[in-house]
Amino acid sequence: MIEEIRIENLGVIGRAHVELGPGLTVLTGETGAGKTMVLTALNLLLGGKADPATVRVGSATASVEGRVVLDPGAPALARAAEAGADLDDDGSLVLLRTVGAGSDGTTGRSRAYVGGRSVPQGLLAELADELVTVHGQADQARLRSPAVQREALDEFVGAAHRELLASYRGAWAQRARVDAELTDLVDRARDRTREAELLRLGLAEVERVDPQPDEDVTLADEVERLSHAEDLRTAAAGAHTALVGEDDGADGSAAVGTIELARRLLEHEGSHDPALAALATRIAEAGYLLADVSTDLAAYLEDLQADPLRLEAAQRRRAELGSLTRSYGSTIAEVLAWADTAGRRLLDLDGGEGRIDELREDRARLDAELGTLAEQLTSGRRAGAERLSTVVSDELAGLAMGGAELRVVVEPADEPGPHGADRVEMLLVPHAGAPARALGKGASGGELSRVMLAIEVALATAPGATRPGTFVFDEVDAGVGGRAAVEVGRRLSSLAQGSQVLVVTHLAQVAAFADRHLVVTKSTADGVDVVTESDVRLVTQEDRVRELARMLSGQEDSHAARTHAAELLELSSVGR
Structure with a gap:
């Protein structure tokens, strides 16, 4: 309130x-x-x-x-x-x-x-x-609008009917979504087929080449090494000689031998001074490190081989991988990611026909559900239309429209819609013997005023009203x-x-x-x-009488008007 x-x-x-x-x-x-x-x-x-x-x-x-x-x-x-x-x-x-x-x-x-x-x-x-x-x-x-007339009838029929209407509208909306997806799938079937074929060709090429993770990086390193094998051998051999000499340390000028000499000299006198002994320890650690490096260089020289056939094979493999990276990604990692995405997409595309079948089944199920709900809505509306016609016609009789009759007609619509399969129309017979005419065509302003009030009273007093x-x-x-x-x-x-x-x-x-x-x-x-x-x-009492008199005659002090106003007040109190 x-x-x-x-x-x-x-x-x-x-x-x-x-x-x-x-x-x-x-x-x-x-x-x-x-x-x-x-x-x-x-x-x-x-x-x-x-x-x-x-x-x-x-x-x-x-x-x-x-x-x-x-x-x-x-x-x-x-x-x-x-x-x-x-x-x-x-x-x-x-x-x-x-x-x-x-x-x-x-x-x-x-x-x-x-x-x-x-x-x-x-x-x-x-x-x-x-x-x-x-x-x-x-x-x-x-x-005058058929849509408003239908809404009034649905309101009058009751809460259970409105819940049924909500269910129908929900199913209608779901069917619309299914139909839109189905139409899209069917309309795009040719494009989907073309896309699927391109994906298959690409996946087939990737499968044929069979790239391994980071293979492009590994091959690049190998080609670089094999292409410069002799330069690498010369550098490694020279470094090994500098560390250990020509005959595993026989050359006293080799780094390992020089370090060893320094260690012995310091260790010999280190017993006289802890600081010198600590330096001897550090030189010994350097000797151990150089010895490890010289060992690793020897192993590297033993494994390093100039292999023209392997170089040719590696370069050929890089060319194969290059055909993939030119088409599906700049690196093999990107190519493998593309193949994973493409595989999933192809499953979706290949499942399109299955999805179309599912959607057609969903649409058929929803059509059947809508048909059942629409029949129930029609039944409820027709029963409610009879009651509403009677209630409003009785109200119109009380509104000084004796002989008037409101007829609420429920007929099949040209095609089902979001509110059911019915077309609701209210017809007014303004007086006995007059033809029934649609409210939108034959009712005067005064008649519409009273019809509207009668409908509102009917809706407000209907069982389960939610006004x-x-x-x-x-x-x-x-x-x-x-x-x-x-x-x-x-x-x-x-x-x-x-x-x-x-x-x-x-x-x-x-x-x-x-x-x-x-x-x-x-x-x-x-x-x-x-x-x-x-x-x-x-306004109350005399002030109200004066206002009613003004409304009756425009003369609030007129004795006749005030008498009439008092009679109206008395009539209204008796009528309530």
Whole structure:
């Protein structure tokens, strides 16, 4: 339930405070007094589109703040909590919307807040779906749409039907995905075949050459060594001779022999000085290292051979590997990685036919499931259509449309869609003997107003109804007068027995049924029309009689009008 709305700098409203309550609240006032701006403010609060042009001239920002009370387990409350909103101490939730005028008066930023936390505008719209149902002239026009008529019927049928519809829509979406993938696979079959053939050729070449990990690096080292075998032999032999001499150390000038001589000299005298003995030890270590190196050089010379045949084979193998690296990667490591990826891709491509078969089976299964669900939806809609036709027709009789009848027709659609296989149409027989015509073609504005109200009452009172707790009607009485207006007021009052209902009306017959009657007037400040907090008044007793008299005749002090107004109030109290 919406407890209150505070509005600043919106249209003609400078500052206003609208207190609401349970039951039926009506908002009345002269044309242009600002009633429309109150609904504009409510629309902003519920996530509607912000129009900077509605910001009051001379103001930088317009703001609308509303306080709503939610049941502890309400989905809207949980959604607000997810967004980080804080509840007030009394359990109410504060919504806030601001709209900037912009520097040129046509562009400006809009901001939304829930429970003190800045949120996307879309969150307000999500909460609005749980909180409020708004009906205006545009909604009457929407009622002409077959899609809206189908939605109303689905809502009326009940929660189990809506769950069935959700299952159908889920299966429909899944079938669409399967069909899209299947179409893609079939359309790309030729490209997939060509890709698979190229991969097979490449993998066959790699398999024929059979490269080993890092083989290109190993071969490069081997070719380099074999190509310079004699130079390597000369260098190794010279180094070996320098270390050990021509005859394994017989040459006293060889490094190993010289080191050995130095060690002996120092060791001989080292007993007289520890420092000299330490140097002798270090020279001995150097001797051991040179001896190891000389041994390794000897082994290297023994293994090193000039092998022209092996060099030719290595160069030929490098050429084979080069054909792979030119095509599939700059190194053998990259070639092997390509082969691994290509193998997996080829499995996918070769499995394409199998996948196509799987998808065709999935599509057939989903078609059968959709067919079953569609039949159940049709059955539920047809049964619900009969009940809705009866309930709404009874309501229309009470709305001074005696002999009128609403017929809800469920027929097969040209082809199934995301909402089933049905086409729903509402036909109106405006009076006895008249032909049934589609709401979109034959209903007047006044008839549409009453049909919309009758449908809303039917939806709100249906078993298991999940309608929001607040209803807003903007000129639901358009095109209605006399006894029909009285009955509209009576039905609104009946709807308000279990919900909060806010109505903007020009008809005293409707206003007389209100539990709370708010009157909007406007003042003039500095030659400019403005609505202030004192201009939105709750009227009771004599003040309310005067307002109803004004609405009846335009003369609030007319004795006849005031007498008529008092009669309306008495009639409304008896009728409730």
